[in-house]
Amino acid sequence: MNPISTEQLTAAQEWRYATKIFDPARKIPAATMAALEEALVLSPSSFGLQPYQFLIITDRAVREKLLPFTWGQKQVTDCSHYVVFTARTQLSEENIASFIKRIAEVRDIAPDSLTGYRDMMHGNLIAGPRSNVIPEWATRQAYIALGNLMTSAALLGVDACPIEGFEPEKYDEMLTLNGSGFASCVCCALGYRAAGDKYATLPKVRFPADELVHRI
Numbered sequence: 515m516n517p518i519s520t521e522q523l524t525a526a527q528e529w530r531y532a533t534k535i536f537d538p539a540r541k542i543p544a545a546t547m548a549a550l551e552e553a554l555v556l557s558p559s560s561f562g563l564q565p566y567q568f569l570i571i572t573d574r575a576v577r578e579k580l581l582p583f584t585w586g587q588k589q590v591t592d593c594s595h596y597v598v599f600t601a602r603t604q605l606s607e608e609n610i611a612s613f614i615k616r617i618a619e620v621r622d623i624a625p626d627s628l629t630g631y632r633d634m635m636h637g638n639l640i641a642g643p644r645s646n647v648i649p650e651w652a653t654r655q656a657y658i659a660l661g662n663l664m665t666s667a668a669l670l671g672v673d674a675c676p677i678e679g680f681e682p683e684k685y686d687e688m689l690t691l692n693g694s695g696f697a698s699c700v701c702c703a704l705g706y707r708a709a710g711d712k713y714a715t716l717p718k719v720r721f722p723a724d725e726l727v728h729r730i
């Protein structure tokens with residue numbers, strides 16, 4: 515891996531902004547979108563459990579239906595690809611077992627060698643206090659994937675708008691998530707900024723770095 519320069523990283527952070535107006539005519543090329551999907555899949559998560567699924571919506575009719583439940587924000591219909599992040603509403607013994615099976619397959623090791631790891635996850639997430647907050651915990655993991663997606667998009671010159679301004683219950687209903695074990699938690703519109711989006715050139719509003727970053 516050839517690291518990018520510090521200047522390139524900061525330039526990408528400055529270039530990225532929460533895009534308000536997308537150019538509906540510009541679509542993300544397939545290879546670029548494949549890399550962004552890979553960024554979602556490769557996102558880190560607690561224990562590696564990946565307690566989420568990503569819905570990538572390109573269907574125009576579905577997006578039109580989501581618009582009124584997205585506070586009327588037109589990014590949902592005008593962007594190239596609309597990602598709905600869903601998080602597990604509960605975590606079962608089977609979910610942990612299928613993860614252990616996957617590790618054993620991918621790394622070609624005996625599942626029995628992972629008993630300690632399985633017990634640790636079980637003790638924390640099924641039998642421990644975190645079992646009471648699985649939806650919140652899973653949602654936090656999904657947000658890490660959101661951050662990873664946005665930074666990855668910026669590095670590839672793709673615009674994005676994270677979206678919390680939506681009605682999760684309505685999304686769950688419309689996307690038939692009820693009863694699936696997953697619920698929508700946040701979204702991200704991806705595509706290319708329209709020429710007239712004034713937010714692209716507004717200075718970024720951030721507190722001074724020394725109010726946010728403390729060295730100990």
Ligand SMILES: Cc1cc2nc3c(=O)[nH]c(=O)nc-3n(C[C@H](O)[C@H](O)[C@H](O)COP(=O)(O)O)c2cc1C
Binds near residue numbers: 678
């Ligand atoms: C989790 C999250 C949810 C957000 N929801 C929305 C949204 O629904 N609509 C919107 O236009 N911007 C949304 N934003 C964008 C923020 O307002 C924006 O990131 C912030 O004002 C900083 O501006 P910048 O991203 O352009 O630097 C959201 C940002 C985050 C991180």
